[in-house]
Amino acid sequence: MSRIIRTEPLTPEGFAPFGDVLEVAGTPDKVINQGMCHRYHDRAALDFFRGHAGISVFDATPRSLPHVLDMMERHPDGSQAFVPMHGNDWLVIVAPDADGAPGTPRAFLAGAGQGVNFFRNTWHGVLTPLHAPGLFAVIDRIGGGENLEEYWFDTAWRVEAS
Ligand SMILES: NC(=O)N[C@@H](O)C(=O)O
Numbered sequence: 274m275s276r277i278i279r280t281e282p283l284t285p286e287g288f289a290p291f292g293d294v295l296e297v298a299g300t301p302d303k304v305i306n307q308g309m310c311h312r313y314h315d316r317a318a319l320d321f322f323r324g325h326a327g328i329s330v331f332d333a334t335p336r337s338l339p340h341v342l343d344m345m346e347r348h349p350d351g352s353q354a355f356v357p358m359h360g361n362d363w364l365v366i367v368a369p370d371a372d373g374a375p376g377t378p379r380a381f382l383a384g385a386g387q388g389v390n391f392f393r394n395t396w397h398g399v400l401t402p403l404h405a406p407g408l409f410a411v412i413d414r415i416g417g418g419e420n421l422e423e424y425w426f427d428t429a430w431r432v433e434a435s
């Protein structure tokens with residue numbers, strides 16, 4: 274018997290306990306390139322312990338709703354940003370910490386043009402595209418050690434569209 278969570282729109286306010294939303298929003302911080310480009314400057318809290326920032330490209334297999342969430346993970350030594358290289362919606366699942374395990378997850382539906390940066394040590398589901406191509410640039414910690422803690426649920430969660 275799965276436990277149900279329903280998707281909710283990704284907003285900076287809703288996501289604030291878990292990380293940053295990367296999107297064009299509000300007044301640009303800088304207008305550059307002779308007025309031809311708006312720069313939304315320095316919009317993510319990057320945090321890498323005993324390592325450095327790296328950019329990787331992920332080609333992830335699309336999933337579909339309803340989605341079975343049986344595992345969440347976190348990275349104790351670094352933040353992790355997912356930046357779509359496509360224009361589709363995709364799924365971002367996070368959870369508060371509850372004594373060293375994920376608490377009740379929240380499933381955010383990211384829209385076209387939205388990326389996220391998970392704060393260091395934030396419980397999250399693995400990269401979850403909903404359409405092909407599942408291409409993302411990922412900015413996270415490059416360094417020694419595992420930097421990965423997984424938690425497998427005894428009873429899976431079922432993520433359903435709202
Ligand atoms: N393992 C890996 O590189 N990716 C995961 O951290 C993930 O959050 O998808």
Ligand code: NI
Binds near residue numbers: 346348353397399
């Ligand atoms: Ni991760």
